[in-house]
Amino acid sequence: MLIVDDDPDMRMLMRVTLDMHPGLDIAAEATDGDEGIAAWRTHQPDVVVLDHRMPRMTGLQAAREILGADPSQAIVMCSAYMDAADRAHAMALGVRACLDKYDLAELPDVVRHAVAGPPG
Numbered sequence: 001m002l003i004v005d006d007d008p009d010m011r012m013l014m015r016v017t018l019d020m021h022p023g024l025d026i027a028a029e030a031t032d033g034d035e036g037i038a039a040w041r042t043h044q045p046d047v048v049v050l051d052h053r054m055p056r057m058t059g060l061q062a063a064r065e066i067l068g069a070d071p072s073q074a075i076v077m078c079s080a081y082m083d084a085a086d087r088a089h090a091m092a093l094g095v096r097a098c099l100d101k102y103d104l105a106e107l108p109d110v111v112r113h114a115v116a117g118p119p120g
Contacts, residue, residue, distance in 0.1 A: 001018065001026050001027060001045050001047050002030065002039050002047075003026060003030070004030045004035070004049065004062065005049075005050075005051040006053075006055060014104065017107050018111070021108040027045050028042070028043045033050075033059060033062035034062075037057075037065055047074040048073065048074070050075060050076070050077050050078065052081055063077070067093055075094070075096060076095070076096060076097045076098075076107075076111055076114050077090050078107065079101060080101040080102065096114035
């Protein structure tokens with residue numbers, strides 16, 4: 001798994017939350033969309049967890065680039081700042097799930113469902 005979030009505390013919370021669940025291994029972390037894409041190319045993770053609002057490149061922009069290269073890549077957007085239009089845009093791009101950061105306890109289940117396959 002790859003975690004991409006500009007907030008180091010949030011990356012740590014995600015890591016701690018996911019580490020409590022066997023089989024959810026984190027291959028790499030990145031601080032923005034550009035670093036996330038580079039890490040994705042290097043590690044080819046089963047799932048990418050992307051924040052939406054980040055410097056240099058947003059999560060939606062990173063998702064568009066990743067999914068353009070590999071439409072089967074499982075991506076979960078995890079953000080405190082996604083409105084309905086952003087969520088619809090993400091899902092239209094092929095993002096598997098959108099999760100509010102306030103629901104972080106649900107992240108392990110959301111990641112497992114995202115890896116299992118596209119919605120529908």
